Amino acid sequence: MSSESQQDAIFKALAHGRRRQILDALKEAPQTTGTLCSRFPDMDRCTVMQHLKVLEEADLVIARKDGRERWNHLNSLPIQDIHDRWISRYAGNAISVLSALKDELDG
Amino acid sequence: MSSESQQDAIFKALAHGRRRQILDALKEAPQTTGTLCSRFPDMDRCTVMQHLKVLEEADLVIARKDGRERWNHLNSLPIQDIHDRWISRYAGNAISVLSALKDELDG
Numbered sequence: 001m002s003s004e005s006q007q008d009a010i011f012k013a014l015a016h017g018r019r020r021q022i023l024d025a026l027k028e029a030p031q032t033t034g035t036l037c038s039r040f041p042d043m044d045r046c047t048v049m050q051h052l053k054v055l056e057e058a059d060l061v062i063a064r065k066d067g068r069e070r071w072n073h074l075n076s077l078p079i080q081d082i083h084d085r086w087i088s089r090y091a092g093n094a095i096s097v098l099s100a101l102k103d104e105l106d107g
Numbered sequence: 108m109s110s111e112s113q114q115d116a117i118f119k120a121l122a123h124g125r126r127r128q129i130l131d132a133l134k135e136a137p138q139t140t141g142t143l144c145s146r147f148p149d150m151d152r153c154t155v156m157q158h159l160k161v162l163e164e165a166d167l168v169i170a171r172k173d174g175r176e177r178w179n180h181l182n183s184l185p186i187q188d189i190h191d192r193w194i195s196r197y198a199g200n201a202i203s204v205l206s207a208l209k210d211e212l213d214g
Contacts (some may be wrong), residue, residue: 007124
């Protein structure tokens with residue numbers, strides 16, 4: 001479990017819908033900053049890069065340079081930590097069933 | 108998955124260390140507001156109740172009245188949803204192993 005100030009950074013990063021959408025996009029596969037910008041044509045490049053910076057500072061995105069390209073990877077570990085903090089490994093299965101049931105009823 | 112504005116509420120609620128501590132306390136077992144207040148003697152009752160209100164609005168806490176007592180329950184479903192949004196069920200196992208390894212290395 002990371003420190004409480006790191007946790008603050010994680011939840012503040014996740015509290016913005018755009019940043020959650022960027023993580024959604026990175027869940028599929030790592031992407032270059034250029035590709036991400038083209039996926040969000042309603043945001044200018046600067047805004048996308050600012051969101052990526054916030055996500056990187058929260059350790060939710062890990063960036064790797066490859067020549068002139070910057071590849072952004074989703075880091076799931078902080079998200080796993082959120083889960084593990086409040087859902088025990090044993091309860092997890094029961095909650096998964098409840099969650100699936102709720103989706104079924106909602107949808 | 109709840110709506111994006113509901114997600115905003117969840118992450119804003121979780122972005123405060125005190126509210127995370129209240130959820131930690133409720134993870135053990137549901138507790139009355141009175142018991143919670145006595146567990147956090149450095150917060151006045153009003154502050155604890157304000158935090159509970161934010162958690163309840165984010166659906167992270169469910170409150171039930173029993174006579175004059177108010178029992179606060181942790182609702183894990185939104186936390187499970189966070190996990191399921193960015194960690195696939197198959198990847199979850201691998202991430203759990205990595206997470207345990209990281210905890211081991213961190214000491």
